[in-house]
Amino acid sequence: MEAEIITRFLESVGQKADVDLYLKLFRAQKKESFAVICASARIVQTALDPFHFDLRILSGLGLTPVVVVGLFEPRDADRQAARVHEWLLEDQVPAQIVPLLPALSPPLIEVVRETIHMNTIPLLSLEPSRDAPLEARFALLRELVTGLESRKVVFLSTSAGLVRDGLPHIPVVNLESDYDRLLRGGTLTRQHASLLRHGKQLIDLTPHRVTATVVNPLQLLRELFTINGAGTLIRKGSRVESHRGIDSLDRARLQALIESAFGRSLKDGVLDRPFERIFVEENYLGAALLLQTPVGTCLSKFAVDRQAQGEGIGGDLWSVMIRDYPSFFWRARPTNPISTWYLKNGDGVARFPDWHVYWRGLTVDQIEPAIRQALAAPIDFVD
Numbered sequence: 367m368e369a370e371i372i373t374r375f376l377e378s379v380g381q382k383a384d385v386d387l388y389l390k391l392f393r394a395q396k397k398e399s400f401a402v403i404c405a406s407a408r409i410v411q412t413a414l415d416p417f418h419f420d421l422r423i424l425s426g427l428g429l430t431p432v433v434v435v436g437l438f439e440p441r442d443a444d445r446q447a448a449r450v451h452e453w454l455l456e457d458q459v460p461a462q463i464v465p466l467l468p469a470l471s472p473p474l475i476e477v478v479r480e481t482i483h484m485n486t487i488p489l490l491s492l493e494p495s496r497d498a499p500l501e502a503r504f505a506l507l508r509e510l511v512t513g514l515e516s517r518k519v520v521f522l523s524t525s526a527g528l529v530r531d532g533l534p535h536i537p538v539v540n541l542e543s544d545y546d547r548l549l550r551g552g553t554l555t556r557q558h559a560s561l562l563r564h565g566k567q568l569i570d571l572t573p574h575r576v577t578a579t580v581v582n583p584l585q586l587l588r589e590l591f592t593i594n595g596a597g598t599l600i601r602k603g604s605r606v607e608s609h610r611g612i613d614s615l616d617r618a619r620l621q622a623l624i625e626s627a628f629g630r631s632l633k634d635g636v637l638d639r640p641f642e643r644i645f646v647e648e649n650y651l652g653a654a655l656l657l658q659t660p661v662g663t664c665l666s667k668f669a670v671d672r673q674a675q676g677e678g679i680g681g682d683l684w685s686v687m688i689r690d691y692p693s694f695f696w697r698a699r700p701t702n703p704i705s706t707w708y709l710k711n712g713d714g715v716a717r718f719p720d721w722h723v724y725w726r727g728l729t730v731d732q733i734e735p736a737i738r739q740a741l742a743a744p745i746d747f748v749d
């Protein structure tokens with residue numbers, strides 16, 4: 367399929383800016399880290415058409431996921447994997463069945479990696495482990511995810527995502543805050559409760575940061591290429607540390623994080639400013655730096671590592687920050703795509719050609735001086 371047709375198709379799925387953003391993010395990652403997609407026999411039986419269309423589009427975009435068949439129901443997975451393979455080959459989408467005998471081992475992970483580097487979708491059937499318990503198959507999945515440093519594990523579902531009786535699907539599960547409540551509530555189906563439990567274990571035990579998604583194959587592309595997504599995103603939830611000044615922080619990591627987020631180098635001396643408070647995600651994937659000014663608190667930098675953007679870390683930082691700082695102001699470029707979210711989370715905005723200045727919790731008297739202060743602040747990045 368021609369690249370232009372694919373891009374046009376994606377734009378019908380989400381806004382052009384979002385699609386471009388995600389394409390850029392996915393392409394900036396290591397090729398083999400893009401995603402592992404788990405498809406049950408049921409999906410292959412009932413939704414092979416949309417699923418194979420998803421794979422065709424992803425392959426056309428140069429994104430190569432690993433497909434795992436038979437995680438929950440390994441019986442018959444060989445045959446189902448062969449069907450997916452046939453359909454893909456019929457459409458000239460490069461794909462290859464990678465046999466899983468006797469188990470996953472470092473050489474096998476290497477084969478998967480090499481297959482991906484040849485732009486060929488590896489298909490793994492878990493039928494050889496059909497007599498093992500579900501835990502063992504999830505352990506295999508974890509080895510694969512760890513070996514490839516996969517960023518995303520997608521569980522295809524016949525439902526729209528994780529669903530509770532009669533309610534719309536759950537868009538996001540933050541494991542820190544939602545997990546116990548969801549399982550205790552007893553409203554998830556047995557299979558979804560099991561998926562959530564195993565998904566949490568997978569996320570907790572994988573050494574790098576990974577998210578899980580439950581989504582219908584009809585919505586997979588919308589899930590991957592739009593900010594709001596379309597299925598259920600299961601994420602760890604960030605631990606945010608609060609520092610009173612920079613001395614207790616790793617300055618080089620903080621600088622690398624900010625430069626990765628903005629895609630530009632910081633000018634010398636910016637991190638020497640007397641920041642009153644710095645909130646940092648525990649692995650330096652996100653930070654909010656606050657300065658005290660004569661007219662109130664200024665959010666001087668708000669940044670999430672480029673590779674981790676759109677996964678909720680910014681939102682986690684924000685909610686910790688506003689607990690301690692009910693009032694502050696900040697500025698952003700008019701073209702910054704985050705502006706809609708700033709509007710939702712601020713009390714007001716003043717728009718100027720070079721900057722939009724936002725505020726939250728300020729009194730009427732504080733607003734004008736805050737705007738002046740924000741507009742007069744120096745540019746902190748090298749052009």
Ligand SMILES: CC(C)(COP(=O)(O)OP(=O)(O)OC[C@H]1O[C@@H](n2cnc3c(N)ncnc32)[C@H](O)[C@@H]1OP(=O)(O)O)[C@@H](O)C(=O)NCCC(=O)NCCS
Binds near residue numbers: 669
């Ligand atoms: C702005 C930034 C800190 C947000 O952090 P993040 O971890 O990517 O954001 P989250 O995933 O927590 O999303 C928070 C909200 O912003 C929205 N959002 C995130 N990225 C977005 C984008 N590129 N375009 C539009 N909305 C976006 C999310 O949908 C979410 O909204 P919701 O709560 O209504 O669903 C991060 O994208 C970043 O570092 N950007 C580059 C640096 C920058 O521009 N910083 C701000 C300068 S003022």
